[in-house]
Amino acid sequence: MAAIESQLIVGQVLQSSSTQYTIIEFIGEGCFGKVAKCHVNSTSELVAVKIMKDTFVQDVEEELSMLSKINVLDPDQFNLVKFHERFEYSSYTCLVFELLEMDLFQYLKTEIGSSMYVNQIRPIAKQMLVALQRLQSLGIIHSDIKSDNVMVVNTEEDALQVKLIDFGLAHPSSSATPGRWLQPIGYRAPEVCLGLSYTEAIDMWGLGCTLANLYLNANLFPVRCEYLMMKAMVEYLGMPSEDQLLFGMHTKKYFCQEADELGLTWRLLTPEEYSGINGVKAKEWPPWRPHFYSLDDLIYIFKEEDAAEFMDRREFIDFLKHLLTLDEEKRFSPTEALQHPFITMTHLSQDADSSDYLTTAQALMPTEASLSDTPVKDGEAHVAEEADKVPPTPASSQIRHNETDVPKVPLSHVKDDNESVQEPSQDWGKEVHLPATQNDSGICSFPEQFPHHCDECLESGPSKNGPVVEEVPFPMPKRFKNVRRFFSRIRKTFFSCCSSFVQE
Known part of the structure; x- marks a missing residue:
């Protein structure tokens, strides 16, 4: 957790293969890492980015496996959180979700x-x-x-x-x-x-x-x-x-x-x-x-x-x-x-x-x-x-x-x-x-x-x-x-x- 706190700051840009996410604030944390409220630079959309520590690589793969199955459903129709993408930034794995209140x-x-x-x-x-x-x-x-x-x-x-x-x-x-x-x-x-x-x-x-x-x-x-x-x-x-x-x-x-x-x-x-x-x-x-x-x-x-x-x-x-x-x-x-x-x-x-x-x-x-x-x-x-x-x-x-x-x-x-x-x-x-x-x-x-x-x-x-x-x-x-x-x-x-x- 200390590594994530020291390397990620408000205003920092997280870069995926196609999108830039600017960190607005950190809205939660847990044993896995942190969640940041981010601004999508290309669309002005707000999203939640779950930033995982490298020690949770296996957990990430298991979660992604479940999300890939869930993604065949309409998340709005079936009341499930919408998953956008996964990308690697520095030594972190990032999962991007819709931002809920x-x-x-x-x-x-x-x-x-x-x-x-x-x-x-x-x-x-x-x-x-x-x-x-x-x-x-x-x-x-x-x-x-x-x-x-x-x-x-x-x-x-x-x-x-x-x-x-x-x-x-x-x-x-x-x-x-x-x-x-x-x-x-x-x-x-x-x-x-x-x-x-x-x-x-x-x-x-x-x-x-x-x-x-x-x-x-x-x-x-x-x-x-x-x-x-x-x-x-x-x-x-x-x-x-x-x-x-x-x-x-x-x-x-x-x-x-x-x-x-x-x-x-x-x-x-x-x-x-x-x-x-x-x-x-x-x-x-x-x-x-x-x-x-x-x-x-x-x-x-x-x-x-x-x-x-x-x-x-x-x-x-x-x-x-x-x-x-x-x-x-x-x-x-x-x-x-x-x-x-x-x-x-x-x-x-x-x-x-x-x-x-x-x-x-x-x-x-x-x-x-x-x-x-x-x-x-x-x-x-x-x-x-x-x-x-x-x-x-x-x-x-x-x-x-x-x-x-x-x-x-x-x-x-x-x-x-x-x-x-x-x-x-x-x-x-x-x-x-x-x-x-x-x-x-x-x-x-x-x-x-x-x-x-x-x-x-x-x-x-x-x-x-x-x-x-x-x-x-x-x-x-x-x-x-x-x-x-x-x-x-x-x-x-x-x-x-x-x-x-x-x-x-």
Whole structure:
């Protein structure tokens, strides 16, 4: 890194065989090198140039191999970053990409200011599913889906357009090797954690974690300790299956068998057992991080603001359940996910009382033709065939009412419809438990600070399986701090549509 810092400066010209790129500023860095915002001297276009250190020659070749396959697709239509060229400059390998505005972590922090409503999450989810469906048709596993690697094209657009970036860890599904460590902590699929064989389904798990991150304004699973990540999986989703535990190469890193009256049963290791077996001290569960009984609990961490929004929220949580399924064979494929009511909005269109909410939700969706409207290319017929086999999606799961003897600290309490929300005292020394009951709907009372929950952005390169930084508690959800800007965009879209209608 020091060599790159000493030899490359702002104003320097990088010369390829046909183009000159003038460095305007450095916009990111990682273990691979740096990313520079550059001016194309011949066209005045702005691009992002990824400048790789010579020690990453093999990584460059692998990334180029994936980019060459992806380049057969229309990057705009399928929400993938556009790759321009590769060239050598001095002792560096340079990869030139289109310049995008900011990643989702930056967008959430600077444009939204808090967690997203589910109707804001939907366009992001749909566009990423379109991208993952096309990657799956090419037999490519991205293996690093996270908030940093989803970029917003232009924040000034009314309908948010995003693209998937960073193929530094992408590889063919045919070369997937059981036991290989992939994905950052907190975004790592259970089959990768346990050392099982894996497929493109790990990207669906990563997408589920990313969308939950947007909804919570924090990570669903802890990102600073592998043990806590697995502990959270077990608490929220249950134990992995007997087959997963029996055949996992890394099972005994997290679980053990013990005899009881029913025979041998599996259980999660205690923190002390984990530390002794792995030689790595398990971190303690942060006192501010709530324990969820299931993903259903996520429905109630925000107060019900509108009946249609609450119905939409329930469908979103049901959608998350299908992405965050422990068994990869039962996990949604991109094609199945694109047909879920949360994406299609059929649950809103069938409810007459949801018309205003539906209009707002539709205004937030990008206008580009979706994947389902595009012809299937040669070699992609199996994707179309898969769509015909999709079983009907069940209605949102019924909320389970869980009882426990463990003392609970409610996140909020609402006595009746005429009372304001009373926030509990912040006794952060106790674990917070969220029973999934109708009476616990309300605004959760979390500390206000926001965790920098992603280790790297496009400019800082692939994660190389490094941890995602998380040092401060869940935030107090403000639910779209820039609400004035949000509704001004909706009004702008509405009046634009009215104007077009009148003219016609």
